[in-house]
Amino acid sequence: MTSYEAQRLENIRRNQALIKELGITRAEEKPKRPAPKKRKLSHDSARPVRVSARIASAPAKPSYNEDALIKEGASVRAVSRKRASNTKSEAATITVKDTGSPPPDLDEIRAGWTAWKPVAAPPTRDENGTFHFESHPTFLPNKSPAEMLAEGAFGGSYYRRLYSKALKTAIEDDWKELPDDWLKDLNIEKYLTSPQYDPEVNKFKVKCGQSIEEWEANGWIAHDYDVRGWFQWYIRFWLGRRCDDDDRQVGRWDRCVGRNGRWRRMLLKKYIQAGVKTVADEGVDEEEVSPVMHQTCHHWAWEVRQDVLDEAWQHGL
Structure with missing residues (x-):
């Protein structure tokens, strides 16, 4: 062991003895903040849906039933708002x-x-x-x-x-x-x-x-x-x-x-x-x-x- 290392260890022992004599203790580390809980959405919660402009502007698929495009509720396919409004005007x-x-x-x-x-x-x-x-x-x-x-x-x-x-x-x-x-x-x-x-x-x-x-x-x-x-x-x-x-x-x-x-x-x-x-x-x-x-x-x-x-x-x- 070199003289430098021997002197370093001696300093460490001396400092530890002084700390113990003075009654000084190390401060406890602050506990980590727990991660926030995820909020559970109820079944009734409305979930926003993002739709691209391309999809939103695309025409709805056609139906072959008589007047099915006028009464869109008869179709299982997705419909646009415009065609749904035609449904109301015709069927009503x-x-x-x-x-x-x-x-x-x-x-x-x-x-x-x-x-x-x-x-x-x-x-x-x-x-x-x-x-x-x-x-x-x-x-x-x-x-x-x-x-x-x-x-x-x-x-x-x-x-x-x-x-x-x-x-x-x-x-x-x-x-x-x-x-x-x-x-x-x-x-x-x-x-x-x-x-x-x-x-x-x-x-x-x-x-x-x-x-x-x-x-x-x-x-x-x-x-x-x-x-x-x-x-x-x-x-x-x-x-x-x-x-x-x-x-x-x-x-x-x-x-x-x-x-x-x-x-x-x-x-x-x-x-x-x-x-x-x-x-x-x-x-x-x-x-x-x-x-x-x-x-x-x-x-x-x-x-x-x-x-x-x-x-x-x-x-x-």
Whole structure:
């Protein structure tokens, strides 16, 4: 051991002896502060959710159910606030409450279904097959009611016997108001009054949409005018009736298959994605383009025509 180390140890012993003699003790170290407890959130606590601007601005995924984008609650998919507001405006337009007893004006309502007289001229049809109605220039279907029935629509069950919970009465035989020339070559039991929905009857051999009972439950039926819904309205509108429900029904058609209608755009997008540039006279190959979307549009009196497809390929959607 060097002299320096020996001197250092001696100093340490001397200092320790002095400290002991003076009664000096080392101060205890302060205990470490415990980590704060995490606050437990109850099940009812609202948890903020961060969503990127890209996700928040993305459109909600579509649904194929009739009016499902208008009544978004019927879909299990996420929806945007804008489309949810459309739900309220459409579904709440006409609602008949079940009061537990038949409405006192049931006879008057029934009479109103057939008491109307035609006040408008039949539509004209242009070279592309689109119909034009003078009273509603933006309403541009390209399938007539007679064509829809003859080709196959609504699973052959549109005019089946129906019980209306809202009116508490059975509806049947109202198909008899259809023009005779629409019915002369039509199998009534197969194409109009089948008690069961048969997809094979439909033009594209698939099932789509909801039942009339579901439409009624969701408030989409204007009972004073058309107890079976949109297609019955279209038939009577075609035949010249005009009523206070026209603008609502035309608006629904426009949102579905009008120029910017959601189902029309979705179907045209499928054509482009599949690389299909030609539409056959009697429709398209079911294996190439969605038959469900085709049948849905067909139920709204519209189908893809070559001029529309050409425009979609040329200018996009």
